[in-house]
Amino acid sequence: MNVMPRPPKRRLGQVHVPAVTLSHGGGGKAMKDLIDDVFISVFATGSPEALEDQARFDLAALAAHGDRLAFTTDSFVVDPLSFPGGDIGKLAVFGTVNDLAVGGAKPLYLSCAVVIEEGMKIDELRRIALSMAKAAAEAGVTIVTGDTKVVQRGACDKLFITTTGVGVIPPDRILGIDTVRPGDGILVNGLLGDHGAAILAARGDLALESEILSDCAPLHGLIDALLEAAPGTRCIRDATRGGIATVLNEIAEASGVSIEIDEGAVPLREEVRGFCEILGLDPLYLANEGKIVVAVPAEEIDAALAALRAHPLGAGSSLIGRASRGEAGRVTMQTVFGGRRIVDMLVGEQLPRIC
Template identity: 60%
Template sequence: MDFPPNNIAQNSLFQKISQPRRRPAKVRDTHITLAHGSGGKAMRDLIDDIFISNFDNPLLSQLEDQASFNLSTLLQQGDRLAFTTDSYVVDPLFFPGSDIGELAINGTVNDLAVSGAKPLYLTCSVILEEGLATETLRLVANSMKAAAQKAGVQIVTGDTKVVPRGCADKLFINTAGIGIIPAGINISAHNIQPGDAIIINGEIGNHGAAILIARGELALETDIESDCQPLHELVATILKVCPQVHAMRDATRGGLATVLNEFAATSQVGISLNEVSIPVREQVKGICEILGLDPLYLANEGKLVLVVKSEQAPTVLSAMKSHPLGQNACIIGEVIASPPGVVLLKTPFGTERIVDMLVGEQLPRIC
């Protein structure tokens, strides 16, 4: 967040933010101005008031240009580092069930989790458009704080930039994450073999449908909410009973269809899906029928797809159903030897169709 160099003033600030008491707000402006990105007092106050007060932890409190970690401590938790980054430009910023702040935390946590890693540390970089309401930014930061606490991760460094009005759309967030992969875990699409079972942890398409409705472009009323949620604990539950998971991904942009096409292309196997086994809420189906969309391509923010040996599938499924985020888990298909690189869908009418990679964009600015 463009923190200043280490000096007496910084040490004094560190002493203040280390005290467990409510800190008075310093930002008096109702909207973001270019001064909040200038590197001066206005930016310092914005960072101190909105970001450090919410994200405060021993690593962030050092106010250095980077966070430093003890490698020996990290190595006690695993033998490999997982590192990921993602940017969030969702429109609108707030939508049924979640918002851009929670989405930024959970999205990066999930990218780490599906590698088998325990998520530990995140960065937070924001690009603010001049004129953004300060209260909006405060609400987003509060949401990020709550999501990080729920996921058990710390936001340890970041950056803040302000661009002139019209050069961005309110607020963009980038988060990067670090996690530790325990020894013996090797999750990769290259591991997929014919005969493997494909499992998902619940309904698809809810996030995409919620965003679509939230944009107010359709005169539709629905109670669909985004499925935005952290998946690390569900992954830990799975790996406890089956450390030999072959592959795992979270089905975000491009949806279930994109993940499975990536699996098939990477491992050069075929994938056969059973349409009636894929859980889709009736309201989501209705929206898709009205707009000519396919729920297989709708984005999700709390759904993971995993591939395991068929003989391990019942054990994995039972473990998933014991967790709140896996109660609706089900087997949706299997891996086949041919045609390689192709995803097939068995329809309720006894026919098969190819499920290709998404061409173009069904719904932009989804995450």
């Protein structure tokens, strides 16, 4: 990581670059053409029902995957739209895939609703739609329906994407953040804070240059491997906004346990540690987009760790702490200097528009 002066912004020449206009949001021919050109052409996967106003699935076919439908939504407002390791499109697909996966669901279908600022370059929109299509293919989900709105210049910041996901949970999977018991192990699947640090560096406002990539990745394969090896797993949460500190607090509160983590066992990249020192940030609160916090019963810790480490997205997995009978809802950390400090819920805002 180097602290560097920011290069001057490049100016576009006078070449005409096709851009989104308000007529692309009017519901008429321009909108249909834009949707056909930018979205349908890359999302539609041969299914005649793909991207109709309403998608339809046979309930019997869904039931082949499990007994419960999972349903989750997220809006993505990340700034900038592209950053090292990803962009808003990839994030919008993997983010919702992960929200399904951490509940034990097999992710199946996504909807995609976009709000576009007038003036956005169509090429940039196309690039992001392609990124979504590629991410969906990688995660094995289909984008089946969507919506497009255009607002006048200044009424939104380039592009917001809302994805909603549908998945199915196999019958044997019972996960819940209120099921953690004293003695359970708390695991993470690798280096923390990369997404937050990558966004921060990409914003450029802080004149930081780094090689850190967002960890943005689909986690359902890793979670399948974990649940196979450690079927007693209590709960899984993705540590996005608010970082692992927020997830640990939510688990401790919901389960009525105390959680103690060991600073020395928390996997952190040296560059991220450096970032946080310079900027006065706490890495426990940095956002991740490819990291989960897992609680497993004591007797399954070894099996869980081995399964996580055997997966490409879990090579850096670590047992970072334990649940205990201490004060309910309290999260503490044994520091590398031998002290102990409280890890509270995030009170202010570290980094707006991180996802």
